[in-house]
């Protein structure tokens with residue numbers, strides 16, 4: 550146990566993968582950690598939308614594992630069956646051609662849904678859901694965090710704060726309390742429309758995932774119900790998740806869910822050259838999906854004010870990148 554953090558009181562804002570990684574590491578080193586999460590579940594962009602037509606992984610589709618620290622964190626989750634390798638057939642469309650991509654990476658998914666991964670990472674932590682942190686205040690050498698109703702979330706405050714949010718949210722909270730705010734202001738984020746389709750009949754499509762290059766609308770296609778241990782739903786033959794390209798998502802930012810679902814379903818049908826019998830189609834807009842550029846360092850740490858920032862926008866914008874950034878912030882906090 551690191552003496553530098555044992556018994557230190559830490560507030561982590563954001564229970565996405567980065568915030569959970571940071572919180573777990575600090576808790577393991579003896580810190581007293583409270584995590585504040587605006588949503589009703591852990592995971593952020595690693596998410597599963599339950600519907601009457603079955604669950605859809607509408608955010609991160611899978612994750613890859615390269616770094617030994619991420620590998621070590623996942624080892625127990627693999628034994629518990631919380632994550633499994635997804636051996637689906639993955640291809641890439643480029644213009645009218647398709648190439649095999651199944652072997653280009655080892656792809657992992659949460660079981661029975663992507664949301665199982667963050668749920669497990671959050672287990673045993675003090676995570677307060679439905680709490681959006683709206684302001685930070687530095688008083689008497691301590692941090693006080695305020696929710697949207699201006700309530701102080703801890704009367705005695707915190708020694709350290711870690712922000713694990715997309716940069717626009719971090720910049721807002723840091724303004725006036727740390728110079729780190731200036732370093733985040735220039736980062737631009739792209740949205741992503743996700744369409745979720747339940748088909749009434751088998752489509753005959755012979756791939757499970759497809760990267761789509763050069764399409765006006767689509768960037769990614771996945772057969773969601775064929776990932777490991779997904780539930781089947783009566784009357785639903787197949788479930789598909791479609792992700793639009795950032796440029797298309799930006800251009801169609803203000804359209805409604807139904808319209809986005811319809812456009813993307815049409816683009817999907819055109820891409821696979823089949824008529825699809827839709828039982829249900831809806832869409833979800835990720836307003837801040839991916840940072841256009843990443844910062845080169847693994848996290849930011851203001852040692853003077855004892856506040857830091859982590860997230861997937863340090864390095865590759867991926868689940869593994871988010872996890873490693875959270876760990877890097879924990880290392881910085883622990884000194």
Ligand SMILES: Cc1cc2nc3c(=O)[nH]c(=O)nc-3n(C[C@H](O)[C@H](O)[C@H](O)COP(=O)(O)OP(=O)(O)OC[C@H]3O[C@@H](n4cnc5c(N)ncnc54)[C@H](O)[C@@H]3O)c2cc1C
Nearest residue numbers: 563565566567587593594609610611682860861867868871
């Ligand atoms: C459509 C899409 C597809 C993707 N596909 C893949 C993929 O296939 N493989 C891959 O590896 N990665 C993928 N990613 C990227 C991956 O999801 C992210 O890199 C990763 O989940 C980011 O984690 P994070 O913890 O940095 O941020 P987030 O997941 O955004 O977590 C931030 C958390 O902070 C919370 N929050 C925000 N503001 C506040 C506040 N003021 N107070 C309290 N809580 C707050 C949010 O609710 C959220 O839970 C995809 C992302 C998207 C959007």
